[in-house]
Amino acid sequence: MSKTIILALLLAQIITLAFAASSVTCGTHPLLNKVQSSVNSLIATDTSGKAKTKSDALFKSFTNAKPSSKSAADLGVCSAYAGQNSCCDKNIVKLIDQAALQKAKPIQTKSTVFQKFTNIYAAQANKLCSKYITNGPVTADAILKNAALTSFQALKTSQATCKINFAKALTSFTRGALCTVCSGVDKVNDYVNAQGQLKVTQDSVNQFVSATDTAATCFANIFTGDAFKATINELNGKYISDATCASSVLTKIQTVFTNKIIQNSDGNGGKLCKGTTVFGNNAACESLLQGDANLESNNSRLLRSEDDEMFRLLDASAAPDAVVDPSGVSVYTTSSTDSSIDENGSNISTSFDNVSTTSSEIIKAALALISLLALAF
Numbered sequence: 001m002s003k004t005i006i007l008a009l010l011l012a013q014i015i016t017l018a019f020a021a022s023s024v025t026c027g028t029h030p031l032l033n034k035v036q037s038s039v040n041s042l043i044a045t046d047t048s049g050k051a052k053t054k055s056d057a058l059f060k061s062f063t064n065a066k067p068s069s070k071s072a073a074d075l076g077v078c079s080a081y082a083g084q085n086s087c088c089d090k091n092i093v094k095l096i097d098q099a100a101l102q103k104a105k106p107i108q109t110k111s112t113v114f115q116k117f118t119n120i121y122a123a124q125a126n127k128l129c130s131k132y133i134t135n136g137p138v139t140a141d142a143i144l145k146n147a148a149l150t151s152f153q154a155l156k157t158s159q160a161t162c163k164i165n166f167a168k169a170l171t172s173f174t175r176g177a178l179c180t181v182c183s184g185v186d187k188v189n190d191y192v193n194a195q196g197q198l199k200v201t202q203d204s205v206n207q208f209v210s211a212t213d214t215a216a217t218c219f220a221n222i223f224t225g226d227a228f229k230a231t232i233n234e235l236n237g238k239y240i241s242d243a244t245c246a247s248s249v250l251t252k253i254q255t256v257f258t259n260k261i262i263q264n265s266d267g268n269g270g271k272l273c274k275g276t277t278v279f280g281n282n283a284a285c286e287s288l289l290q291g292d293a294n295l296e297s298n299n300s301r302l303l304r305s306e307d308d309e310m311f312r313l314l315d316a317s318a319a320p321d322a323v324v325d326p327s328g329v330s331v332y333t334t335s336s337t338d339s340s341i342d343e344n345g346s347n348i349s350t351s352f353d354n355v356s357t358t359s360s361e362i363i364k365a366a367l368a369l370i371s372l373l374a375l376a377f
């Protein structure tokens with residue numbers, strides 16, 4: 001090859017690289033800032049800072065990337081955007097997948113109303129009937145491990161499944177939101193309306209609302225009427241030897257849990273888990289299964305008193321930042337990584353090790369440049 005041709009090729013290569021680096025299209029993707037800040041808040045629990053370093057590097061490459069049509073394999077969990085002019089690559093979607101999984105961990109480590117109920121039962125039994133408890137005091141831990149409590153154990157198993165499914169709904173919803181950054185630069189204006197709100201499909205909203213409703217109902221049913229009474233009576237039968245005292249514990253516990261304490265409702269005709277608060281504060285939904293935060297700190301307090309109602313309404317007032325639209329995106333994206341979600345979060349292991357920060361496109365271009373240089377000199 002003549003040196004002139006090689007130099008011309010070199011020049012073309014340099015221009016391509018420079019063009020790719022100075023492209024503004026990916027850097028102005030309207031969902032970039034929202035997604036980046038969501039990812040950063042999700043990975044903030046990684047105290048080593050490794051995830052943050054990778055995230056910064058990947059979003060920097062994203063900003064400098066040249067949009068190109070990507071295959072479903074390239075886009076991994078975000079494959080809904082395959083074929084669009086996307087700025088994502090396989091590493092940023094791995095980051096997104098792991099960041100979404102991270103949503104579940106802090107939620108699973110919190111006690112649900114079921115665990116709170118167990119704690120409150122133990123506290124009340126010891127307080128009201130200490131004289132009638134053999135081998136007392138009774139502890140929540142002992143109750144949870146007592147295989148002789150067959151109904152209670154069945155309940156423990158079923159509520160664990162509900163808690164896990166609720167967390168999976170939240171990670172899927174989070175993943176769907178994060179994946180929107182992979183939408184094509186040519187399509188994104190169809191996905192965001194003039195008010196800057198994300199357009200989301202009714203189907204994906206329904207999937208989220210349905211999953212969260214199911215979990216809420218599952219927990220609400222624990223505390224309703226005869227079923228709840230039967231649960232308390234089983235515990236009383238096992239731990240309290242005096243019928244009159246047992247009856248006072250039953251009344252007391254029923255009073256504490258008087259009203260339906262878990263409702264996927266904002267008290268104003270809407271859901272707490274709406275499916276349209278995509279990037280905004282969704283804390284009222286995320287803490288749904290925990291019930292009243294003050295439940296254990298004051299057992300005599302009635303749930304959903306006026307104060308609680310007010311608190312929930314304020315908390316739930318985070319404005320929806322998405323609208324349902326047939327041409328919108330799906331905000332419900334499941335992933336095989338969700339199989340690590342367990343009841344208490346201890347099995348959830350997010351790993352950013354396999355997230356590489358070297359962009360394959362830049363490497364390819366650089367390799368081509370090096371081989372041309374080798375030929376030229």
Ligand SMILES: *[C@@H]1O[C@H](CO)[C@@H](O)[C@H](O)[C@H]1NC(C)=O
Nearest residue numbers: 294296297298299300301302
């Ligand atoms: C618990 O609630 C009762 C009745 O509402 C109240 O008198 C008491 O001060 C509360 N205790 C705590 C520790 O908040």
Ligand SMILES: *[C@@H]1O[C@H](CO)[C@@H](O)[C@H](O)[C@H]1NC(C)=O
Nearest residue numbers: 339340341342343347348349
């Ligand atoms: C723990 O996580 C792995 C995946 O990382 C999963 O295959 C397994 O079923 C999980 N175990 C439990 C008890 O949830």
Ligand SMILES: *[C@@H]1O[C@H](CO)[C@@H](O)[C@H](O)[C@H]1NC(C)=O
Nearest residue numbers: 108109342343344345346347
């Ligand atoms: C979580 O549950 C597993 C088994 O279900 C148990 O081995 C582990 O100790 C629990 N972790 C915490 C933090 O409670």
Ligand SMILES: *[C@@H]1O[C@H](CO)[C@@H](O)[C@H](O)[C@H]1NC(C)=O
Nearest residue numbers: 094349350351352353354355
């Ligand atoms: C990371 O990649 C290696 C090699 O491909 C694989 O064996 C390992 O399971 C992966 N780890 C995770 C957490 O995906």
